[in-house]
Amino acid sequence: MMNFQVQALAKELFQPFFTMDDAQLASHGARRVIADKPLGYPCRVGLRDAAVGERLILLPFKHHQVDSPYQASGPIFVREKSEAAALAMNQLPEEMKSRLMSVRAYDAEGMINTAEVVDGAQLALRLQQLLQVQSIAYLHLHYAGYGCYACKVERVQERSLQMS
Template sequence: MTYRIEALPIAPFAPFFTMTDAELAAVGARRWVADAPGRAPCRVSLRDAEAGERLVLVHHVHMTDPSSPYRASGPIFVREAAVEAEPVEGPAPEMLRKRPLSLRIYDRRNMMLEGLVIDGTELDARLEEWFGHPATEQVHIHFAPRGCYLARAVRQEPSLP
């Protein structure tokens, strides 16, 4: 069984880049300038913003299933210069591997099977392990200290020849 790590699409966030600070504040978002490397991970490009780079900090719903008690949302950063990352079929991007992570493992009904905190260097091995379980459908990857959503890994069935 294989998996792929997916970034968020840029389209839903593009309107934020042209908003004024007042318009952003009215929708609960903020403009942000990265003050140091590694402090603002972009969920669209799956890379960290460089110091001085402009981003928006917005609220994002990452578990949208209204029938699941695990529906969830929270703040995310999106770089104004972000280019949407292609799905990654391993190894995980550096942005994920260098952080302490919280993994939330879900089945097809969006019910949580397990949650655990790991060192980012363990991510690929843990995803391989969890996608070896037939019940695992997706894994949400969060920044462990603050709980912010980073990306998700989804089951990818092997392609037929």
């Protein structure tokens, strides 16, 4: 099977938003929100849901910046106290394992190759299968319900150990 790596967004991209007042946020199409339930506020930096009471920024984000008809943007949440997710190879965020996820597979030119909805329990296996297809360069995951961007998934080659 092909190995994969989930790519969280960099925290540094969003730090300036946490120092803005409401009017400044609004000028960027963003707003400050407080999580009022344990699910439904998935952070794209930490790749986990915010806890009830946590502060987040909800903002538009260009998640597929390509020169193709499939360039895309959409709303994302970023937790104020988020730390970048550090997932191992072939590891998925826990929050995705119990949700329906939309998987969009793209070629090297940013054109969509295939798209499907996958149950989180089978997601890791399906990602490995899709990345075995050579015409697929990378994958994007979205939450199937609202369709919001979750993360990018890339193919990785496991480094072989060299004997000395």
